[in-house]
Amino acid sequence: MDKQALIDYTLQLADNALIIGHRNSEWCGHGPILEQDIAISNIALDYIGQARNFYQYAAALIGNGATEDSLAYLRDAIDFKNCLLTELPNGDWAQTILRQFFFSAYQYFLYQQLQQSTDQQLAAIAEKAFKEVTYHLRWSSEWVIRLGDGTEESRERMLHAIEELWSFTGELFEATTYEQQSVNDGYGVAFQEIQHSWMKKVGLVFEEATLPIPAANIWMQSGGKKGIHTEHLGFILAEMQFLQRAYPGAEW
Amino acid sequence: MSNTEWSLWEVFIRSKQGLDHKHVGSLHAADAQMAIENARDVYTRRMEGVSIWVVESKNIHASNPTEAGALYDPANDKAYRHPTFYHLPDELKHM
Numbered sequence: 001m002d003k004q005a006l007i008d009y010t011l012q013l014a015d016n017a018l019i020i021g022h023r024n025s026e027w028c029g030h031g032p033i034l035e036q037d038i039a040i041s042n043i044a045l046d047y048i049g050q051a052r053n054f055y056q057y058a059a060a061l062i063g064n065g066a067t068e069d070s071l072a073y074l075r076d077a078i079d080f081k082n083c084l085l086t087e088l089p090n091g092d093w094a095q096t097i098l099r100q101f102f103f104s105a106y107q108y109f110l111y112q113q114l115q116q117s118t119d120q121q122l123a124a125i126a127e128k129a130f131k132e133v134t135y136h137l138r139w140s141s142e143w144v145i146r147l148g149d150g151t152e153e154s155r156e157r158m159l160h161a162i163e164e165l166w167s168f169t170g171e172l173f174e175a176t177t178y179e180q181q182s183v184n185d186g187y188g189v190a191f192q193e194i195q196h197s198w199m200k201k202v203g204l205v206f207e208e209a210t211l212p213i214p215a216a217n218i219w220m221q222s223g224g225k226k227g228i229h230t231e232h233l234g235f236i237l238a239e240m241q242f243l244q245r246a247y248p249g250a251e252w
Numbered sequence: 253m254s255n256t257e258w259s260l261w262e263v264f265i266r267s268k269q270g271l272d273h274k275h276v277g278s279l280h281a282a283d284a285q286m287a288i289e290n291a292r293d294v295y296t297r298r299m300e301g302v303s304i305w306v307v308e309s310k311n312i313h314a315s316n317p318t319e320a321g322a323l324y325d326p327a328n329d330k331a332y333r334h335p336t337f338y339h340l341p342d343e344l345k346h347m
Binding site: 033034035036038039042135138139142146 | 293
């Protein structure tokens with residue numbers, strides 16, 4: 001078995017959770033209404049919890065004194081393996097909601113399969129996270145429908161969000177070498193099936209929201225899972241890592 | 253927010269199977285579905301509940317505080333409505 005692939009695979013799961021969690025946390029205190037401010041902050045906290053579980057496992061695999069903190073705070077942008085979708089700026093509420101929906105639908109089918117992973121640690125984390133993600137998917141689906149089939153303005157904003165985000169959804173299902181290895185070694189999830197389920201779910205929700213599905217031949221962005229990021233990730237890390245970099249080992 | 257404010261909802265949470273739903277507070281939502289989801293996020297974050305009821309605040313009808321005298325005072329002098337009013341014979345046990 002290829003241990004480096006297992007480490008990379010685990011880090012990718014952790015980085016996705018950490019970065020989208022950080023993005024959602026930016027809404028704290030800025031939500032459109034108190035109740036939704038709390039809702040999206042809850043989701044952010046779920047993600048930080050998932051990220052910690054995956055980082056702890058990755059740190060144990062890496063050894064050499066690696067910890068969940070060193071993995072989150074002391075790696076550079078090129079080491080991060082999160083999908084580009086998760087690091088994009090929040091935009092308006094519609095854009096945040098749509099990103100959450102796309103990503104939650106992806107995680108829903110991914111974790112559903114990962115619960116059967118031959119790697120017991122990954123399976124256990126997926127089982128715990130699956131319940132959280134089930135709610136995220138329900139919550140974000142409701143909002144996509146509300147905004148898509150809502151007022152003229154909410155619909156306009158939703159259409160704009162689709163335009164901004166759709167080309168970042170391809171990467172979710174584009175297997176990197178370590179993901180291919182994870183499938184070969186039996187603990188990872190193959191993307192073909194979950195991509196199919198994802199398209200079906202998006203289709204159903206978009207239909208109810210009266211939103212159009214973009215054409216199938218649209219060019220897709222990719223790179224994040226291999227460490228090639230948009231300029232936005234650097235700004236996230238600058239803010240997130242500043243304290244540990246300026247005051248190494250600081251605790252509070 | 254635009255000029256159309258979401259309506260106010262009252263939230264009732266059942267903390268355990270077998271107990272009654274208890275009023276815990278209120279929140280804003282566009283409809284019942286959203287009210288339940290908001291209630292889940294606002295009022296059950298520390299494992300407070302196993303069931304949620306919501307009802308639009310405008311559907312709650314309350315007694316008038318200025319009529320309190322007429323409504324509640326007459327019960328004041330009817331001590332015989334309380335079981336403690338009655339003396340139990342010593343022979344009666346386990347009451």
